[in-house]
Amino acid sequence: xxxxxxxxxxxxxxxxxxxxxxxxxxVIVEHPLASRTPSEIEKVAVAxxxxxxxxxxxxxxxxxxxxxxxxxxxxxxxxxAQRRELAGDFAGANEALxxxxxxxxLPVVPPTEALVEAMLRGATSAPDEVLGRMEPLQGTxxxxxxxxxxxxxxxxxxxxxxxxxxxxxVLQTDFHVGSTACTTGGAAPVIIVNGPxxxxxxxxGGTACFGGNIKANATIGRALRLVMRNLGGARPDGMEKxxxxxxxxxxxxxxxxxxxxxxxxxxxxxxxxxxxSTVTVVAVRGIYSLTxxxxxxxxxxxxxxxxxxxxxxxxxxxxxxxxxxxxxxxLCPEHADEIARAGFxxxxxxxxxxxxxxxxxxVLRDRAYYxxxxxxxxxxxxxxxxxxxxxxxxxxxxxVVAGGDGRHSSWMPAWGVCRGATExxxx
Amino acid sequence: xxxxxxxxxxxxxxxxxxxxxxxxxxxxxVALIDNSKHNADRFxxxxxxxxxxxxxxxxxxxxxxxxxxxxxxxxxLHRLLEASDAAVHGVAD
Numbered sequence: 245x246x247x248x249x250x251x252x253x254x255x256x257x258x259x260x261x262x263x264x265x266x267x268x269x270x271v272i273v274e275h276p277l278a279s280r281t282p283s284e285i286e287k288v289a290v291a292x293x294x295x296x297x298x299x300x301x302x303x304x305x306x307x308x309x310x311x312x313x314x315x316x317x318x319x320x321x322x323x324x325a326q327r328r329e330l331a332g333d334f335a336g337a338n339e340a341l342x343x344x345x346x347x348x349x350l351p352v353v354p355p356t357e358a359l360v361e362a363m364l365r366g367a368t369s370a371p372d373e374v375l376g377r378m379e380p381l382q383g384t385x386x387x388x389x390x391x392x393x394x395x396x397x398x399x400x401x402x403x404x405x406x407x408x409x410x411x412x413x414v415l416q417t418d419f420h421v422g423s424t425a426c427t428t429g430g431a432a433p434v435i436i437v438n439g440p441x442x443x444x445x446x447x448x449g450g451t452a453c454f455g456g457n458i459k460a461n462a463t464i465g466r467a468l469r470l471v472m473r474n475l476g477g478a479r480p481d482g483m484e485k486x487x488x489x490x491x492x493x494x495x496x497x498x499x500x501x502x503x504x505x506x507x508x509x510x511x512x513x514x515x516x517x518x519x520x521s522t523v524t525v526v527a528v529r530g531i532y533s534l535t536x537x538x539x540x541x542x543x544x545x546x547x548x549x550x551x552x553x554x555x556x557x558x559x560x561x562x563x564x565x566x567x568x569x570x571x572x573x574x575l576c577p578e579h580a581d582e583i584a585r586a587g588f589x590x591x592x593x594x595x596x597x598x599x600x601x602x603x604x605x606x607v608l609r610d611r612a613y614y615x616x617x618x619x620x621x622x623x624x625x626x627x628x629x630x631x632x633x634x635x636x637x638x639x640x641x642x643x644v645v646a647g648g649d650g651r652h653s654s655w656m657p658a659w660g661v662c663r664g665a666t667e668x669x670x671x
Numbered sequence: 672x673x674x675x676x677x678x679x680x681x682x683x684x685x686x687x688x689x690x691x692x693x694x695x696x697x698x699x700x701v702a703l704i705d706n707s708k709h710n711a712d713r714f715x716x717x718x719x720x721x722x723x724x725x726x727x728x729x730x731x732x733x734x735x736x737x738x739x740x741x742x743x744x745x746x747x748l749h750r751l752l753e754a755s756d757a758a759v760h761g762v763a764d
Contacts, residue, residue, distance in 0.1 A: 245757075245758075245759055246759070246760055246761070246762055247714075247759060247760070247761045247762070248761070248762045248763055249762070249763035249764060251763060251764070252762050252763035252764075255762075255763075256762050256763075261684070262682075262684055263684065263687075264684040264685055264686055264687040265686075265687050265689055266686060267686075267688070267689055268689050269689065275763065275764065276763075276764040277708070277709075277710045277711065277714055277764065278708055278709040278710050278764045280710060282713055285710050285713040285714050285717065286713070286717045288714065289713075289714045289715075289717035289718050289721070290717065290721065292718070293717075293718055293721045293722065293725070293726075296718065296722075296759060297696055297722065297726050299692075300692065300693065300696060300699075300701065300757040300759065301692055301693050301694065301695055301696050301699075301757070302692045302693075302694065319682075319683050319684075319685060320682075321680070321681045321682040321683075322681055325676045325677045325678075325681065326676075326677040326681055327674050327675070327676060327677070328674065328675050328676075328677050329672055329673070329674055330672070330673050330674075330675055331672055332672075332673075337673055337675070341675075344679070346678055346679055354673060354675050355675050355676045355678055356673055356674065356675055356676075357674055357675075357676060360676040377682075378680075381680065382680075382682065383679070383680025383681075383682055384680065384681075384682050388676065389677075389678060389679075391676075392675075392676040392677070392678035393678045396678055420740060420741065423740035423741070426740075427740060428764065470678070474678050474679040474680065475679065475680050477680075563738070566737055566738050566741075567738075567741070613709075615707070615709075660738065660740045661738050661740045661741050
């Protein structure tokens with residue numbers, strides 16, 4: 245049986261239903277337990293124990309509806325998506341789609357058969373190909389379903405291979421896409437595009453590249469989020485539990501600014517040919533920006549960068565070792581140039597960040613998500629001055645050059661247990 | 672009137688019966704899965720003590736998840752299944 249705090253009741257109900265266990269016994273207790281005193285916790289437990297014992301040791305009545313199987317017999321989703329008639333014009337169809345809770349609140353392009361057919365022609369995959377199941381509500385992800393959501397997001401058909409690669413990335417096990425929907429931690433996916441496809445499609449890595457207002461960036465990012473919403477149940481009236489979240493829950497996609505990078509691009513550093521195109525997707529807690537307008541020595545820029553990453557409120561310091569979390573560091577072209585002129589290649593930049601983006605145990609203890617033995621095998625916690633790195637090793641730093649003119653860079657800590665994932669974009 | 676392609680999940684899960692309950696907790700072995708959120712251990716400490724003292728539970732088996740955001744590994748679930756007659760786990764903060 246399951247003990248659930250009140251605030252998560254809706255999510256627990258939806259999850260029990262999708263597992264085929266709507267009658268699974270659940271005991272609801274007050275929310276939250278995390279901030280209560282030991283004596284308050286004891287009171288909550290004492291008040292709940294009789295209900296928990298009852299849930300373990302006997303159902304009050306047999307289930308209604310005759311014999312109910314005990315082993316899962318999932319009826320497979322149809323190979324092709326259902327067709328549905330909607331009344332009205334563009335505005336009417338939008339109202340109907342909103343009423344069906346299939347939009348993110350912004351207007352969508354109604355996914356008519358003709359538009360979905362056109363989207364499907366943007367890639368070579370068959371419409372009924374199954375990419376996986378989208379956690380937490382486990383909807384079957386077919387290429388056709390992804391196409392319908394890409395149409396709604398406003399994608400052009402030529403964007404479709406990038407959308408498909410992004411969806412494949414979040415379906416990788418170590419991405420933990422289901423938990424990104426259910427967490428209070430505000431995890432939203434950031435899509436980084438590398439390779440020649442970015443230029444061909446107009447996916448921007450230049451001026452204002454994180455901020456939308458650029459068709460390819462906005463619609464590709466939005467397509468991934470609509471897939472997570474409509475097939476995985478990631479919506480605030482469903483499984484979504486972010487305390488605040490950030491606008492990446494609508495869309496966040498950008499390219500590396502390879503033309504203005506002094507180094508080889510991210511995908512080449514990771515062993516892909518320069519002619520390949522890739523997406524790297526990471527669920528992050530937000531975009532943490534830093535400005536360095538006075539230092540121009542390269543070392544000076546790096547010093548400001550790592551100082552901004554010594555951030556007591558980021559639980560990445562407490563969680564990075566659980567699933568080898570990455571941190572994205574996005575340097576603007578001017579900062580990157582100065583750092584390169586000071587003699588740093590990509591490997592040296594990552595090594596510098598790993599060496600200096602550290603905080604002492606005494607500062608991190610009893611903050612954020614600290615738990616005793618938090619860094620077992622990594623840092624000697626008995627030494628209050630032992631330094632805890634932001635990630636376990638330099639190769640967990642995803643270094644990209646992004647943005648236009650100006651002296652503003654940023655870093656993005658991966659959320660909770662998301663290792664991030666890379667996929668090659670099929671041509 | 673326009674015809675659209677349904678963009679949402681169409682999977683239908685068949686309703687299943689929950690695992691059979693045990694007749695009584697007296698002498699039973701109970702597994703407690705700690706989701707690792709702050710204070711979950713305290714809650715379960717009290718629950719364990721009361722299940723033993725007031726309900727005659729014979730043995731408590733504890734497991735603490737590495738993170739609330741990752742599932743309990745299947746091999747751990749199988750081990751708990753072998754080692755216990757009933758199990759309690761927690762959701763949320």
